[in-house]
Amino acid sequence: MNGKYVLALILTLQVSLSLCDVAAPDQELVDKYEALKATFYKRLLNAYNNMQARAAPYVEKVGDNTHGQAAKDYIEQLQANPHVQGAVKIITGVAGEATPLVDKARTSALGAYGQYVRPYVGNYLSDAIDHIKTVLDKVMPAEEH
Structure with missing residues (x-):
């Protein structure tokens, strides 16, 4: 029984070590990914602006009504609250610290892909991406018409 555990441990370590040595992605793949990401963000921003x-x-x-004014006042109180401001600073700091880790994970994932x-x-x-783009150009265009 112990032999099976040792063999499973060795195989697990080999797989984990082989996954650590992922080659860097091709520059063409990175450029294509960055272009798709930029287009996606443009689509989201355009959709948000249209909705707004x-x-x-x-x-x-x-x-104009009393409920709307009460909600507006509550949001202003929240923004002035030092606890909320502290939480925003903490979240911003964590996001700034996590950015290099996310970039490294993204590069590894692109390399593995x-x-x-x-x-x-x-x-x-x-x-499939080209087909989805044609549908999205009709539903949620990247540029304002």
């Missing part, structure tokens, strides 16, 4: 523009008249009407997965599914995934 459509909701502006309703938000102005809400501010480029080395192990892309040769088999790269063309299919690229075609």
